[in-house]
Amino acid sequence: GEDVEQSLFLSVREGDSSVINCTYTDSSSTYLYWYKQEPGAGLQLLTYIFSNMDMKQDQRLTVLLNKKDKHLSLRIADTQTGDSAIYFCAESILDSGAGSYQLTFGKGTKLSVIP
């Protein structure tokens, strides 16, 4: 079955790096995503990585993928107070019945940045 797990809370000091970890179970995942959700808002796509890649860097964000261990991480360099939010890891799997790629989300990691 599909299951995406991530730790629920992370607290870091402003200026430090944050690392949010995620594990997934379905090896047929095509893409893996990181979304950010601020209070009362929808989800903002941060970055995503194709399943045959090991790493992707985009400004302060670095995604690492260990496909063998089914482990995904998001590193935020120089974390700012504005980065405080809930971060969702998601895997994309083809649902042949619906004819579309569907996302399975983790429960989200609440990142708190201490000034």
Added chain:
Amino acid sequence: GAVVSQHPSRVICKSGTSVKIECRSLDFQATTMFWYRQFPKQSLMLMATSNEGSKATYEQGVEKDKFLINHASLTLSTLTVTSAHPEDSSFYICSASGAAGEPQHFGDGTRLSIL
């Protein structure tokens, strides 16, 4: 690019009322739109997937007569909560995807409160 607009952002209404929520892709054509429900401090639960011009595919346990989905064009999908009751109170979020396999882009969500 890839902006999804969702309206209204908040609805408060009496029990028994039907409520329509709109989801529009503003700058791209969305072949597939998704409707999610999010309970407080929880992850997103997929309710249904809709492809333009086709009937929506509902997830197990989601009542199709209760949650009517229409995806009449490549830029608009609507979710109607019929005869809403207090237990339908929740945060509803839509997302849209262009071609198959492309990332889902999310609206800002609708907070539905049924009195």
